[in-house]
Amino acid sequence: MQVLWHFRKDLRCVRVIASKLDTKELSKQVVDLFLLSSEEQGQKTVLLLLDIQENTNDNLQIKNSLRKNLNEEIHQRDITTNTPVVIIFNCSSAYCLTTAEATADVKLKMELSPHEKQRFEQKKKELKKKHKETSQEFHAFNIMQGGFKKEDAEKVITEEMINHVKNHKESSSTRLLSFLALINSYVPGSHLSKLFCQEFMDQTEQPTDEEKPTLETIMKPFMDLIVIFSKEEQEANCIRLAHPMIADACLKLFTESKLTRFDIAKDFLNSLVKGKESNYVRICNNMLVRRLQTEQGKQTFSRLILDIINERENNANQCICLLELASDLFSTDPVYPQTLARLFYIKVKEDNKYEEARKWATLAIKRDPKNSHIRDTLGQVHKNHLLNETKKQHSDINMYLAIAQSAIKAFKDEEEAAEGESEDDTGFSNRGLFGFLQSGEPCEKAEDLQARLQELWATEAEGRRPEFYLLMLLLFWPEEAQPAIANPPDLEKCVQNMNQSYKNKYQKYLRSRYLVPLFFFGNGNGLQRLIHSSKLDEMYLELLSEGHEKAEVECLQRISGKVEDDKVFVVIKAQQIQVTPHNRASVCKPGLVSFYLGFNIRGPVAYNIRYEDNFK
Structure with missing residues (x-):
């Protein structure tokens, strides 16, 4: 916001606050703003701040869709200019930063030049x-x-503060400081209502005949660390710590004083959140549920949950306690039972963990039955249960089949929910299909699946969904090192049918939305070469979406092909299969090329097209 304010006279500054954007409409408005001129002012670059940092799952998807629609809008209006039309700022948490060298993004870090x-x-x-x-x-x-040194933050904690915490752990002042330390450490930029803090202190302080002490009086030992500020035209109504690193230092003090993160979080939920849940939705979600994207990929749980688990062995039970409490407080929110389900099947070691996971996943679905992402968790529970059972020595085939059938049903239900989701979504939930493939693999050979699909293909039925053709492409795509399949389907026709099926089934919903890649071909063989996009690091997805021809994605294999008549083809085993270029501008001349092969809900896509004669 400070950058926007600084450039307000030289650029047209805009801030967009939303978790889901109509990127096509936003693109029109951005271009309108750029073209807006008067006698005093000519065209000015639009400085656009995308404030979507709390929705990291859709961050890259929204960014790609916006870029696509901006390019189309500029092209349609035939704009020719030496001035940039728009500069986009995309806010992300400091914990979400990925390596910047290989991407076109500029990363802002806590580091001074x-x-x-x-x-x-x-x-x-x-x-x-x-x-x-x-x-x-x-x-x-x-x-x-x-x-930004830790020691500088730790220096501000005086000996008086340390003694007060150790000698008065149950006091309202120590407890309130612990709440502030917790939320400012795990949700930087958050604050508490001064009114609610005063109410908390009034309830916990011993009653006297004298006038009730003010918050400032009670918090006197720590006031040097606290900032009280105004928001939304109300005078001095918010309270926080002076800096997130001071919050970290305070948490360190509490843990050294035998007051754990679990103790503080549980006290916070019971003492401040309970009864005022609507005021703490964002803080609790970010603290207990939100999984951050790092250079190594998406974290399995929120930072707080992971820190509690890592404090001591078998600390998963403390996390279960916190999430159960949050689930009771936010009794209509599906994300807490969903997180509990994931926690049971990923971290818990007891024998009944899958039954408990299934119970919580089912409750999450009950709270939001039309949400495909929530439904996916139940399928993941069954799939992981199946994979775990296959590692054991016994061979109870009936058990395998029962679990596999439960998983397949859950993933089919997820796919139906995905199809019915809002047409305003920028993407399409496809994890159900991926889960279906993974669940079917342990109990049915790929050859059997191929045989069944060949029988269905031979019937040439009308009105099939794009998912059917996607499954055909994934299972029958030829491999150089593998023997040819007997009577293979016509993959060129399959690609054409898939494109037409997409138009019939989904185009009216997705319109000009950016179609996210569902799968990529990796370096393995058979089904092992399929890599779901969710398994790729954020940095790799950015490299693929931005189309750098020199980019190298180690886990994916480059596919040989050619460009002919402005079309891109895969060339393998005397077959030519047309694929869609992800970046049409990269198709500039005839010649031999290579690319990474991905698949979206419309068909196969060539990413990062590279002309081979440029790299000899």
């Missing part, structure tokens, strides 16, 4: 001259000026 260090040093001298000793209380500035 040499020039910034000089300016901060100069400013520090000015503050010291003006405010003398009190300049040491400008904690956020001092932490930034010092280069």
Whole structure:
């Protein structure tokens, strides 16, 4: 926001706050804004801040869809200019940053440049001259000026504060500080209502004949760490710690004083959230549910849940306790039972973990039966149960089949939910199909699946869904190192049918939306070569979506092909199968090419097309 304010006179600055965007309509408005001119002002670049940082799952998808629609809008209006039409800022948490070198994005980090260090040093001298000793209380500035070092944050915690925490663990002042430390550490930028904090203290302090003490009086030992500020035209109504790193330092103090993250989180839910749940939806969701994207991929659980698990062995029970409490408090929200289901089948070691996981996944579906992502969890529970059973020594085929049937039914239900989801969605949920493939694999050979599909293909029935043709392509796509399949289906015709089926089934819903890749071909053989897009790191997905021809994605194999008459073909075993170029601008001349092969709900797609003569 400070950057937008700084450039408000030179650029047309816009902030968009939404978790789901109509990117086509937004693109029109951005171009309208760029073309807006007057006698005093000509065309100005639009500086667009996409504030979607709380919805990291859709971040890349929205960004790709917006880029696609902006390019189309600029092309349709025949805009020719030497001035950039739009510059996009895409906010992400500091914990979500991926490597920037191989992408077109600019990553903002908690790190000062040499020039910034000089300016901060100069400013520090000015503050010291003006405010003398009190300049040491400008904690956020001092932490930034010092280069964001942990020790600078820990220095602000005085011996008096340490003794107060150790000697008065049950006091309302210590408890409130622990709440602030928890939320400011795990949800940076969050705050508490000063009114609610005062109510909490009124309830916990011993009643006296004197007037009730103010929050500032009770919190006096820690007021040096606290900021009270105004929001939405109400005077001094919010409270937080001066900096997230100070929150981290306070949490360290509490854990050293035998007050764990679990203790604090449970107290927070029972003492502040209970009865006022609607005021804490965002904080609790971010703290207990939201999984961050890192360079290694998406984390399995929220940072707080993972930190509690890692504090001691067998700490999963504490996380179960917190999530059960949150599920009771937010009794209509499906994400807490969904997270509980995932926690049971991923982290719990007891024998009944799959039954417990199934129970919580079923409750999540009951709370939001039309949500395909919620339904996916039940399928994942059954699938993981099946895979776990196949590793054991016994061979109870009836058990395998029963679990597999439950998994397949769950994934089919998910697919039906995905088809019926809102047409405003920017993507299409496809995990049900992936789960179906994984669940069928342990109990049925690929050859049997191929045989069944060949029988269905021979009937040439009308009105088949795109998923059928996708399954055909994934199972029958030829491999150089494998023997040819007897009587293989006509894959070129399959691609054509899939494209037509997409138009009939989904185009009216998805319209000009960016179609996310569902699968890619990896380096394995058979079904093992299929890599679901959710298994790829965010950085790799960005490399694929941005189309850099020099980009290397180690887990994927490059496919040989050619460009002819502005069309792209896979060339394998004397077959030519047409595929859609992800970036049409990369198809510039005839010649031999290679690319990464992906599949979306419309058909096969060539990513990162590379002309081979450019790399000899």
